Amino acid sequence: MFIEKLKSLLGSELVSASESELYRHSKDxxxxxxxxxxxxxxxxxxxxxxKIMQVANEFNVSVTPYGAxxxxxxxAIPVNKGITINFERMNKVIDFxxxxxxxxxxxxxxxxxxxxxxxxxxxxxPIDPGADATIGGMVATNASGTTAVRYGSMRDQxxxxxxxxxxxxxxxxxxxxxxxxxxxxxxxLFTGSEGTLGIITGISLRLHGIPEHTIAARCTFDTLSxxxxxxxxxxxxxxxxxxxxxxxxxxxxxxxxYGNYDIPVAHSLFFEFAGTKVGVEEEAKLAEEVMRELGxxxxxxxxxxxxxxxxxxARHEIAYAYRHVKGVAVTGADVCVPISKLPExxxxxxxxxxxxxxxxxxxxxxxxxxxxxxVSFNPTIPSEQTKAEYTNEALTFRAIELGGTCTxxxxxxxxxxxxxxxxxxxxxxxxxxxKQLLDPSxxxxxxxxxx
Amino acid sequence: MFIEKLKSLLGSELVSASESELYRHSKDxxxxxxxxxxxxxxxxxxxxxxKIMQVANEFNVSVTPYGAxxxxxxxAIPVNKGITINFERMNKVIDFxxxxxxxxxxxxxxxxxxxxxxxxxxxxxPIDPGADATIGGMVATNASGTTAVRYGSMRDQxxxxxxxxxxxxxxxxxxxxxxxxxxxxxxxLFTGSEGTLGIITGISLRLHGIPEHTIAARCTFDTLSxxxxxxxxxxxxxxxxxxxxxxxxxxxxxxxxYGNYDIPVAHSLFFEFAGTKVGVEEEAKLAEEVMRELGxxxxxxxxxxxxxxxxxxARHEIAYAYRHVKGVAVTGADVCVPISKLPExxxxxxxxxxxxxxxxxxxxxxxxxxxxxxVSFNPTIPSEQTKAEYTNEALTFRAIELGGTCTxxxxxxxxxxxxxxxxxxxxxxxxxxxKQLLDPSxxxxxxxxxx
Ligand SMILES: Cc1cc2nc3c(=O)[nH]c(=O)nc-3n(C[C@H](O)[C@H](O)[C@H](O)COP(=O)(O)OP(=O)(O)OC[C@H]3O[C@@H](n4cnc5c(N)ncnc54)[C@H](O)[C@@H]3O)c2cc1C
Ligand SMILES: Cc1cc2nc3c(=O)[nH]c(=O)nc-3n(C[C@H](O)[C@H](O)[C@H](O)COP(=O)(O)OP(=O)(O)OC[C@H]3O[C@@H](n4cnc5c(N)ncnc54)[C@H](O)[C@@H]3O)c2cc1C
Numbered sequence: 001m002f003i004e005k006l007k008s009l010l011g012s013e014l015v016s017a018s019e020s021e022l023y024r025h026s027k028d029x030x031x032x033x034x035x036x037x038x039x040x041x042x043x044x045x046x047x048x049x050x051k052i053m054q055v056a057n058e059f060n061v062s063v064t065p066y067g068a069x070x071x072x073x074x075x076a077i078p079v080n081k082g083i084t085i086n087f088e089r090m091n092k093v094i095d096f097x098x099x100x101x102x103x104x105x106x107x108x109x110x111x112x113x114x115x116x117x118x119x120x121x122x123x124x125x126p127i128d129p130g131a132d133a134t135i136g137g138m139v140a141t142n143a144s145g146t147t148a149v150r151y152g153s154m155r156d157q158x159x160x161x162x163x164x165x166x167x168x169x170x171x172x173x174x175x176x177x178x179x180x181x182x183x184x185x186x187x188x189l190f191t192g193s194e195g196t197l198g199i200i201t202g203i204s205l206r207l208h209g210i211p212e213h214t215i216a217a218r219c220t221f222d223t224l225s226x227x228x229x230x231x232x233x234x235x236x237x238x239x240x241x242x243x244x245x246x247x248x249x250x251x252x253x254x255x256x257x258y259g260n261y262d263i264p265v266a267h268s269l270f271f272e273f274a275g276t277k278v279g280v281e282e283e284a285k286l287a288e289e290v291m292r293e294l295g296x297x298x299x300x301x302x303x304x305x306x307x308x309x310x311x312x313x314a315r316h317e318i319a320y321a322y323r324h325v326k327g328v329a330v331t332g333a334d335v336c337v338p339i340s341k342l343p344e345x346x347x348x349x350x351x352x353x354x355x356x357x358x359x360x361x362x363x364x365x366x367x368x369x370x371x372x373x374x375v376s377f378n379p380t381i382p383s384e385q386t387k388a389e390y391t392n393e394a395l396t397f398r399a400i401e402l403g404g405t406c407t408x409x410x411x412x413x414x415x416x417x418x419x420x421x422x423x424x425x426x427x428x429x430x431x432x433x434x435k436q437l438l439d440p441s442x443x444x445x446x447x448x449x450x451x
Numbered sequence: 452m453f454i455e456k457l458k459s460l461l462g463s464e465l466v467s468a469s470e471s472e473l474y475r476h477s478k479d480x481x482x483x484x485x486x487x488x489x490x491x492x493x494x495x496x497x498x499x500x501x502k503i504m505q506v507a508n509e510f511n512v513s514v515t516p517y518g519a520x521x522x523x524x525x526x527a528i529p530v531n532k533g534i535t536i537n538f539e540r541m542n543k544v545i546d547f548x549x550x551x552x553x554x555x556x557x558x559x560x561x562x563x564x565x566x567x568x569x570x571x572x573x574x575x576x577p578i579d580p581g582a583d584a585t586i587g588g589m590v591a592t593n594a595s596g597t598t599a600v601r602y603g604s605m606r607d608q609x610x611x612x613x614x615x616x617x618x619x620x621x622x623x624x625x626x627x628x629x630x631x632x633x634x635x636x637x638x639x640l641f642t643g644s645e646g647t648l649g650i651i652t653g654i655s656l657r658l659h660g661i662p663e664h665t666i667a668a669r670c671t672f673d674t675l676s677x678x679x680x681x682x683x684x685x686x687x688x689x690x691x692x693x694x695x696x697x698x699x700x701x702x703x704x705x706x707x708x709y710g711n712y713d714i715p716v717a718h719s720l721f722f723e724f725a726g727t728k729v730g731v732e733e734e735a736k737l738a739e740e741v742m743r744e745l746g747x748x749x750x751x752x753x754x755x756x757x758x759x760x761x762x763x764x765a766r767h768e769i770a771y772a773y774r775h776v777k778g779v780a781v782t783g784a785d786v787c788v789p790i791s792k793l794p795e796x797x798x799x800x801x802x803x804x805x806x807x808x809x810x811x812x813x814x815x816x817x818x819x820x821x822x823x824x825x826v827s828f829n830p831t832i833p834s835e836q837t838k839a840e841y842t843n844e845a846l847t848f849r850a851i852e853l854g855g856t857c858t859x860x861x862x863x864x865x866x867x868x869x870x871x872x873x874x875x876x877x878x879x880x881x882x883x884x885x886k887q888l889l890d891p892s893x894x895x896x897x898x899x900x901x902x
Contacts, residue, residue: 099687100789142632153630155639156607171878176854177787178819179604181593181643181862183875183900184882188606188639192632209689236550238660240726275691279730286727336628338551368629403627411632424634427622430889431635437888438881449634 002059003039006083009051014042014089025066025076025084029131031329031379032074032414037064037084044089046162046170046201053168053199056083056443064445065195067137068110070129072334073413075141075194079447085199087136093117094202102159102176104204107136123207126151129409130319136200141411142192146243146272146315149367151208153409155191162202163190166439176204189434194411195445197438211274214242215284216308217301219291220266224248224350224362225343227267230294231366232339234271239287243272244367245315246346251322251361251374255314258321263314264298269366270315272308318363322374329379332360333392334416335399336370336408348398349373352391358384360391370408397422412449420450453510454490457534460502465493465540476517476527476535480582482780482830483525483865488515488535495540497613497621497652504619504650507534507894515896516646518588519561521580523785524864526592526645530898536650538587544568545653553610553627555655558587574658577602580860581770587651592862593643597694597723597766600818602659604860606642613653614641617890627655640885645862646896648889662725665693666735667759668752670742671717675699675801675813676794678718681745682817683790690738694723695818696766697797702773702812702825706765709772714765715749720817721766723759769814773825780830783811784843785867786850787821787859799849800824803842809835811842821859848873863900871901 006015017039026034038061043049056063062082069076078084087108095104098121105114110132114125127138128145137143139161144153151157160174163186173186190198221227227246234241247268256263269291273283288299302308322330337345346362353360353375364371375391377384396406396419406412406419420428432450435442457466468490477485489512494500507514513533520527529535538559546555549572556565561583565576578589579596588594590612595604602608611625614637624637641649672678678697685692698719707714720742724734739750753759773781788796797813804811804826815822826842828835847857847870857863857870871879883901886893 097789097791099683099791101686102789142636144630148630152607153632155636156603165881169877169880171881172876173878175851175856175874176789177821177856177859178790179595179599179787179821179859180856181604181858181860182856182867183863183871183878184648184885185593185606185636185639185643186878186881188636192636197635209687212689232550235552236660238663276730276733278733279727282727282729336630338548338553338627339629340548340550370628370630400626405626405628405631405633407632408628408630409632412634416633420634423626425623426620427624427634427637429620430616430622430637433888434635434885437884 002055002061005055006039006041006052009055010041010043010048014044014048016040025086028069028071028074028076030072030074030415031331032077035077035079035081037078038081040084040086042086042089046164049085049164049199049201050168050170052083052085053164053166057168057441060441061443062446063443065136065140065199067134067140068132070131070133071137071141071413072410073415075411075413075448077414087134090201098123101207102204103207104202105135107200107203108134110134111138118207119210122210124210125205125207127154127157130316135203139191139200139203140194144409146245146365148365149244150240150242155188157205158187158191158203159206160204161187161190161200163198164201165198166441166443174204192411194413194448196435196448197444213277213280214272214274214308215280215301215303216311217271217284217287217299218268218311219296219299220264220268221296224267224346227269228342228346228366230269230291230296232342233290233294234287235339235367237286237290239283240275241271241367242274243270245270246364246366246371247315247318248362251318251363254361255318255321258324259314259317261314266297270312322376325376327378328376330374330376331388331392332372332374333395334372334407334410335396335404336368337399337402337404339369341402341404342366342369345399345402346371349395352394356387356391358388368408369404414448417449417451453506453512456506457490457492457503460506461492461499465495465499467491476537479520479522479525479527481523481525481866482782483528486528486530486532488529489532491535491537493537493540497615500536500615500650500652501619501621503534503536504615504617508619508892511892513897514894516587516591516650518585518591519583521582521584522588522592522864523861524866526862526864526899528865538585541652549574552658553655554658555653556586558651558654559585561585562589569658570661573661575661576656576658578605578608581767586654590642590651590654591645595860597696597816599816600695601691601693606639608656609638609642609654610657611655612638612641612651614649615652616649617892617894625655643862645864645899647886647899648895664728664731665723665725665759666731666752666754667762668722668735668738668750669719669762670747670750671715671719672747675718675797678720679793679797679817681720681742681747683793684741684745685738686790686818688737688741690734691726692722692818693725694721696721697815697817697822698766698769699813702769702814705812706769706772709775710765710768712765717748721763773827776827778829779827781825781827782839782843783823783825784846785823785858785861786847786855787819788850788853788855790820792853792855793817793820796850796853797822800846803845807838807842809839819859820855865899868900868902
């Protein structure tokens with residue numbers, strides 16, 4: 001059957017059905033039910049991926065792409081079993097053009113590997129989800145992170161994609177030009193489609209110059225909504241932050257415990273300013289003035305690399321601080337709302353967590369209006385899971401009512417399907433029609449995004 | 452028949468078939484053959500547009516949206532006749548949220564009207580094609596202009612669209628959140644689709660703060676490729692220009708004659724730097740140093756609003772300088788290539804124009820790698836038109852070979868259809884399938900983008 005066919009077409013060293021590989025590819029970083037694929041393929045080229053799709057068509061088997069498995073919504077879980085494609089052997093740089101600030105890569109390269117290559121030429125790829133994800137996975141989920149307030153999301157970085165369609169045909173969606181008004185915007189359509197419309201086998205990206213100078217800062221406020229209002233004021237003053245993160249007191253306490261830090265336990269804003277030395281110093285000073293006028297406490301700033309990383313390391317560890325507790329599962333919302341709705345939204349999030357009686361915190365990329373709740377529960381106690389999910393749902397439906405989205409960056413996968421109708425209304429039918437058009441036999445990552 | 456039905460459904464004051472209206476809606480700013488529609492509708496609401504689509508379906512009549520008619524590729528010419536929809540009565544602001552830097556508008560508002568509203572709150576909408584286009588037309592062509600190097604194109608500004616589909620159903624493509632990973636990216640798909648996939652009846656956009664301080668500058672180089680290399684160096688140094696325009700000596704001569712200016716007739720770079728006062732002054736100084744090191748001549752800069760506009764007015768008038776000559780038609784390429792290919796591309800453009808024996812110049816938004824040729828010809832002499840078109844074609848095919856696009860900003864319409872196959876290859880089939888899916892009876896702006 002299809003497993004034999006795959007082995008003969010790809011060679012047996014490019015496929016595996018070992019217990020440990022089946023287990024590794026049964027799950028991601030979410031709490032969704034693991035499902036093992038029947039087999040995992042490790043293609044080395046676009047041609048290999050074409051062959052896999054031919055077999056999938058011949059035997060009518062599902063195909064699920066897998067990046068680093070760091071997804072938070074179950075996107076890489078092969079709910080229909082079948083073939084999982086792991087891209088770790090497709091991790092090469094195909095074409096690097098520092099003078100154009102562009103690079104073409106295979107999808108399996110991770111963001112830290114990409115930055116290693118880029119940094120050597122004074123360039124960065126700034127999109128930074130909290131995990132060392134693959135660039136293929138990041139394109140597939142339209143990932144972003146702490147720098148979205150300046151650089152946008154993955155979709156804003158993608159110039160061109162090579163895609164293997166469900167039919168096995170290969171297309172390119174763009175060019176290497178920085179802008180284009182030619183044809184329909186397929187790059188944008190495939191970005192964020194979570195492997196449901198086609199398989200990404202090549203990616204051309206924008207890179208950016210490493211800013212000459214960076215200043216980090218942190219301050220605290222008495223209430224969470226005061227933090228959110230302060231973030232809004234920064235944006236209204238036109239201060240060009242590179243990063244602006246909100247972290248509530250609970251999360252500070254959690255990370256203090258996890259990493260033996262000694263950060264003031266209070267609702268905090270973390271900043272980074274980057275650019276030319278003079279410009280950045282001016283901006284950091286202006287930000288400090290504005291924050292002090294709004295009554296902040298504990299303003300601290302730092303411009304050497306070591307001090308900066310001290311100010312910020314804690315921020316980067318918070319997700320793990322919640323996740324490292326044994327016997328505890330973590331769920332969370334990923335809402336993004338118009339900035340003016342942030343203060344009421346963070347207060348509402350806080351209320352919901354308190355009402356649930358569970359342990360949980362709030363943190364977010366507030367420069368975009370995006371924030372997360374992280375709610376811990378005991379997965380063996382069903383009522384705890386129900387309560388945890390209720391906080392997500394109530395918060396997310398409120399975000400949608402206020403003109404926001406159910407997912408600012410993590411994507412839909414399994415976990416956010418229930419919000420699609422409320423968020424997209426009649427447009428859902430158009431999305432389903434596009435799925436049906438491009439993947440008529442529903443081979444590509446079935447069960448994701450839509451029910 | 453359908454005209455009677457439209458009159459009875461919309462009321463006769465919202466339809467016209469007067470000679471002058473038929474003439475006005477038969478053409479745009481391109482040299483493509485005018486075609487008159489059968490009737491023009493002036494809807495006042497989304498509901499009116501739905502009614503128009505119902506009539507179009509019932510009588511199987513083509514529908515062509517019309518903005519300001521400033522398109523350069525014949526996009527608004529109703530080649531199959533039928534119904535033209537003019538949006539001038541749908542030009543209202545629906546929701547303005549300065550604190551979120553967002554605004555929701557109807558499609559018929561022009562960019563200068565939008566800026567009037569925005570400026571009152573210290574905000575701007577920075578996308579600036581050379582004409583006072585409607586925002587609906589600008590979304591439909593994914594327009595951009597001199598500020599794309601900083602702010603990107605229309606697609607980068609669009610948060611949400613209200614679309615009337617060919618079926619008459621109304622959908623929304625996004626939300627008011629600044630980023631989202633939910634569902635397929637329909638906002639990006641409809642943006643740039645030139646009225647062929649759906650009719651835009653509402654638009655939510657990002658706005659931006661007005662920079663505190665601006666400095667304009669201009670300098671010249673001995674050769675065109677030296678200008679292009681200098682532009683490339685500016686980008687590599689990470690200098691954050693707001694605008695960076697290349698204008699060749701022929702175009703300077705043309706605009707001097709047109710506007711009675713006295714600008715040094717040489718290949719020129721025009722700059723604008725914007726941000727905080729200290730930061731901008733630093734950047735302008737750095738740019739000057741870099742340009743002088745590269746051997747520029749005639750460096751001039753200015754920071755008062757009056758002097759700045761003196762430095763730049765000429766740049767804005769060039770398109771008209773070519774177009775105002777009686778009995779002369781103008782055609783031009785709109786290529787966009789990776790920045791490193793610019794020097795060879797501008798030299799090649801120059802060579803092609805010289806070989807054609809026609810009058811023409813080169814200018815462009817070189818910060819993005821986008822530039823235009825403007826070639827004048829006598830439309831009553833077929834051999835001149837052939838030669839003019841040959842320069843476009845040779846240049847555009849070369850751009851595509853070098854990883855570029857046939858249209859950086861003007862769109863495809865009628866004039867760039869011949870390049871679609873070369874640029875998009877097999878992806879064309881996917882685009883045609885999407886058109887067929889969303890508009891199975893080919894009612895919406897038929898004949899555009901594809902043959
Ligand atoms: C601690 C932690 C912090 C995080 N922080 C953030 C954050 O700040 N922002 C954020 O956006 N995300 C964040 N995430 C989520 C996750 O890192 C992102 O969703 C990331 O983009 C997933 O990439 P991956 O390579 O791990 O993909 P996977 O999880 O393996 O797969 C994700 C999806 O991509 C598809 N896919 C993978 N490769 C391809 C391909 N070549 N072609 C087509 N489809 C493909 C898969 O089928 C699946 O649908 C975080 C996760 C963790 C564990
Ligand atoms: C002197 C001059 C300079 C120019 N400079 C630039 C430049 O720098 N950059 C640039 O990008 N362009 C430039 N242009 C071209 C032109 O201004 C743009 O293409 C503009 O976006 C067209 O907008 P419009 O409102 O005039 O649309 P129209 O020309 O009327 O229509 C353009 C297309 O949009 C569609 N459309 C209009 N409204 C809607 C709607 N509501 N729903 C769906 N489809 C709709 C039409 O069907 C058509 O396909 C220039 C033109 C001139 C004359």
